[in-house]
Amino acid sequence: MLFPQAQRAVEQYAAEPKVFDPGFDIEATRRAAREAAAALPRLEVAEVADVDADGVPCRLYRPVDAERGVVVHLHGGGFVFNDVEVHDAVARRLATATRTAVLSVDYRRPPEHRFPAAPDDVDTVLTWLERERVARGLDGPAYAHGDSAGANLALVAALRHPGLFRAVALIYPVLDPQGGYDSYADAADGFDAREAAWYWQQYAATPADLVDPDLAPLLSDRLATLPPTLVVTAEHDPLRDEGEHLARLLAEQGVSVVATRYLGQIHGFWRHHEVFDAAAPLMAQVAGFLALHRA
Numbered sequence: 001m002l003f004p005q006a007q008r009a010v011e012q013y014a015a016e017p018k019v020f021d022p023g024f025d026i027e028a029t030r031r032a033a034r035e036a037a038a039a040l041p042r043l044e045v046a047e048v049a050d051v052d053a054d055g056v057p058c059r060l061y062r063p064v065d066a067e068r069g070v071v072v073h074l075h076g077g078g079f080v081f082n083d084v085e086v087h088d089a090v091a092r093r094l095a096t097a098t099r100t101a102v103l104s105v106d107y108r109r110p111p112e113h114r115f116p117a118a119p120d121d122v123d124t125v126l127t128w129l130e131r132e133r134v135a136r137g138l139d140g141p142a143y144a145h146g147d148s149a150g151a152n153l154a155l156v157a158a159l160r161h162p163g164l165f166r167a168v169a170l171i172y173p174v175l176d177p178q179g180g181y182d183s184y185a186d187a188a189d190g191f192d193a194r195e196a197a198w199y200w201q202q203y204a205a206t207p208a209d210l211v212d213p214d215l216a217p218l219l220s221d222r223l224a225t226l227p228p229t230l231v232v233t234a235e236h237d238p239l240r241d242e243g244e245h246l247a248r249l250l251a252e253q254g255v256s257v258v259a260t261r262y263l264g265q266i267h268g269f270w271r272h273h274e275v276f277d278a279a280a281p282l283m284a285q286v287a288g289f290l291a292l293h294r295a
Contacts, residue, residue, distance in 0.1 A: 001264060002189060002236055002264055002266070003263075003264030003265065003278075005275060005276050005277065006189070006190070006236060006264055006265055006266045006269065006276070009190055009266060009268075009269075009275065009276075010189050010190040010236075010266060013190040013191075017029075018192065018194070018195060019078075019080075019195050019198045019199070020192075020194045020195060020197075020198045026080065026081075026111070029081060030081055030082075030083075033077075033081060033082060033086050034083070034085050034086055037085060037086040037087075037088065037089065038085070040089040040274065041089065041274075042088065042089050042092055043089075043092040043093060043096050044092075045061050045062060045063045045064065045092050045095055045096060046062050046063055046064045046066070047060070047061070047062035048060070048061055048062075048092075049062075051103075053103075053105075053124060053125040053128040053129065053132075054124050054125075054127065054128045055124065056105065056106065056107065056121045056124050056125050056128075057084070057106040058084070058103050058104060058105050058106060058125060059084040059088070059091065059103075059104045059106070060101060060102070060103050060104075060136075061091050061092055061094075061095040061101065061102040061103075061104070062095065062101045062137075063095040063096050063098075063099055063100070063101070065099060066095075066099060066100060066101055067098075067099045067100050067140070067294065068139060068140025068141070069100050069101070069138070069139075069140035069141040069142060069143070069166075069294070070100065070101045070102070070103055070129070070133070070138040070140070070142050070143070071094065071095070071098055071100050071101070071102045071103070071142075071143045071144075071145050071290065072103050072105065072122075072125070072126070072129070072142065072143065072144050072145065072154070072157070072165075073087070073091055073094060073102050073103065073104045073105065073145050073146065073150070074105055074107070074122065074144070074145070074146035074149075074150035074151070074153040074154045074157070075087040075104065075105075075146070075147070075149075075150045076146065076147040076148030076149050076150045076151070076171075076268075076271070077109075077148065077149060077150075078148065078149050078174070078195075078198075078199035078202075078203075079109060079110055079118060079149040079152075079199060079202065079203040080109055080110055080111070080199060080202050080203075081109070083106050083109075084104045084105075084106045087104055087271070088104075089273075090270075090271045090273070091104045093273065093283055094145065094283065094286070094287075097283045097284060097286070097287035098286070098287045098290055098291070099287075100143070100290070101137075101138055103125070103129065103138075105121065105122060105125050107121040107122060107153065108121055110202040110203050111202045114202070114203060114204065114205035114209075115203050115204055115205050115209050115212070115214075115215050116205075116209075116212075116214060116215070118153055118203075119153055119156050119157065119160070119214055119215075122153055122156070122157045123157070123160060123161075126157060126161055126164065129142070130164075141166035141167075141293070141294055142164060142165050142166060143165055143166055143167050143168065143169065143290050143293075144157055144158050144165045144167075144168045144169070145168070145169045145170075145171075145286065145290075146169075146170060146171065146173070147171035147172065147270050147271065148171070148172055148173070148174050148239070148267065148268070149174050149199070149203075151170035151171055151172065151173030151174065152173055152174050152175060152215075152217065154168060154169075154170060155168065155170055155173060155175075155217045155226075155246075156214050156215075156217050158225075158226055158227065158229075159213070159214075159217060159220050159222045159223070159225065159226070160214070162222065162225035162226075163225075165227050166227055166228075166290075166293045166294070167227050167228045167229070167230070167289065167290055167292075167293035168226060168227060168228070168229045168230070169229075169230045169232075169286045169289060169290065170229065170230065170231050170232065170243070170246075171232045171270045171282070171286075172232060172233055172234055172237055172239050172240070172243060172267055172268075172270070173231065173239065173242070173243050173246065174196070174199070174239055174242075175216065175217060175218050175239070175242045175243065175245075175246060176216065176218055176242040177200040177204070177210040177211075177215065177216050178210075179193055179196055179197060179238070181238075181240075181241030181242050181245065182241055183237065183238050183239070183240040183241040183242075184196070184238040184241075187235065187236050187237055187238055187240050187241075188237075188238040189236035189237075189266050190236070190266040190267065190268075191237060191238055191239075191266065191267045191268075193238055196238055196239070203215070217246075218242065218245065218246060218249070223249055223250055223253045223255065224253040224254060224255060226250060226253075226255045227255075227256075227293070228255070228256040228257070228258075228289075228292075228293050229247075229250055229255055229256070229257045229258075230257075230258050230259075230260075230285075230286065230289045231243050231244070231246055231247040231250075231257060231258070231259045231260075232259075232260050232261075232262065232270075232282060232285070232286075233259070233260070233261045233262070234261070234262050234265040234266055234267055234269060235261055235262065235263045235264060235265060236264070236265065236266045236267075237265075237266055237267040238267070239267060240261065243259075244259060244261070247259035258289065260285065262278050262282065264278075265278050269282075270282050270283070
């Protein structure tokens with residue numbers, strides 16, 4: 001059953017233009033998201049700095065009384081939408097909750113820049129970070145974090161760089177270009193299965209990309225290399241089953257994995273603390289999980 005806050009969000013979604021509608025305006029939607037995000041309240045943190053990570057723009061957040069280390073945050077948005085501006089408020093919350101510096105990555109997005117532009121940008125940032133960590137006071141454990149498409153990128157980054165991250169936190173990850181799980185039929189509240197297919201169509205440059213493990217990480221033969229991993233899903237989300245399948249695969253591979261399904265919730269709830277009561281507890285769960293793996 002949808003919780004009331006989620007039900008209201010689903011009703012609002014029903015009235016909005018859909019990405020698969022003829023004439024859908026990507027740029028207008030991006031602008032609207034930035035404008036909406038600009039109106040959100042923002043926590044004060046000790047430092048916010050825009051940095052150039054060898055050509056990839058990023059934003060660094062340093063909380064008061066920061067612990068050693070850094071959380072690399074990859075934003076969601078179906079690979080197509082959102083940026084560091086849209087995720088500014090939630091990145092501040094992430095830094096404050098984890099008491100750790102957060103590096104939010106403004107990776108390139110399709111349809112202007114298709115796969116593998118985004119994961120390659122993350123690679124560039126991680127190479128830069130390894131070189132600059134001590135100079136910028138970011139030495140210590142590194143963590144990967146992402147929501148939705150960003151969780152895909154965080155997972156791929158951990159698979160491409162085994163041993164780099166102390167832990168990985170994945171919030172309702174998008175993983176399966178085939179959309180072949182039951183939740184696409186029985187849990188697609190506020191997120192049409194056609195929408196998911198559209199995002200994959202924008203992201204993939206060729207049909208062959210759809211079976212590339214760096215795009216579809218459920219196909220990876222390197223899952224056993226992952227560090228401790230948190231996988232969070234929402235009950236009413238077409239991506240629910242693929243995220244939970246990932247958790248089972250990791251457990252079978254011997255990875256230390258924690259999997260949580262948030263009842264009554266829909267895709268996207270984590271970022272909207274002003275709307276969903278469940279968002280703050282999830283943020284606290286992420287912070288607690290990362291704290292468990294500091295040593």
